[in-house]
Amino acid sequence: MSDHFQRMIQLVTSFFDTRNDPEQLDVDQAIIEQLRKIHPATMSEYVEGDGPVVWILMIPTTYEVMRQFIKGDISEKGLYEETKPGQIYEAIYLCSASVLEEYRKKGLAKKVSVEAINKIRKDHPIKALYYWPFSEEGKALAESIAKATELPLYEKKEGH
Numbered sequence: 001m002s003d004h005f006q007r008m009i010q011l012v013t014s015f016f017d018t019r020n021d022p023e024q025l026d027v028d029q030a031i032i033e034q035l036r037k038i039h040p041a042t043m044s045e046y047v048e049g050d051g052p053v054v055w056i057l058m059i060p061t062t063y064e065v066m067r068q069f070i071k072g073d074i075s076e077k078g079l080y081e082e083t084k085p086g087q088i089y090e091a092i093y094l095c096s097a098s099v100l101e102e103y104r105k106k107g108l109a110k111k112v113s114v115e116a117i118n119k120i121r122k123d124h125p126i127k128a129l130y131y132w133p134f135s136e137e138g139k140a141l142a143e144s145i146a147k148a149t150e151l152p153l154y155e156k157k158e159g160h
Contacts, residue, residue, distance in 0.1 A: 037085040041119040060089035130154040
């Protein structure tokens with residue numbers, strides 16, 4: 001296992017603490033396989049040297065699932081459970097962006113995200129982006145992605 005890969009796992013585990021938050025999606029191998037069926041661009045990475053330095057996770061959904069999530073009617077897990085392969089997706093949930101510290105502030109997360117969104121847009125009529133902010137950096141990234149893709153951005157306001 002590469003040093004970058006191990007560091008990325010530690011970063012994600014410590015920052016999101018999904019195992020202790022029942023609202024969050026705790027990504028495991030089964031979820032990864034399902035996400036790839038939803039769309040191959042749901043999980044994207046930027047690799048440099050011996051492994052990944054950026055991991056991006058986004059989930060294309062219906063507009064209705066987005067609305068339910070933004071209102072707080074469903075959790076992040078619920079959002080995932082309501083999203084099935086083969087649907088027509090109209091929105092993209094910007095789930096997470098993880099970047100090793102020495103690679104931050106270089107535009108890599110934005111670049112990888114915009115590329116993934118463009119791939120999804122080739123297959124689906126995406127009309128909006130949405131996110132659940134965990135940090136000021138995450139909020140700034142979501143805003144910059146929305147600007148670059150010229151899509152409206154919606155934020156889940158409730159705490160996490």
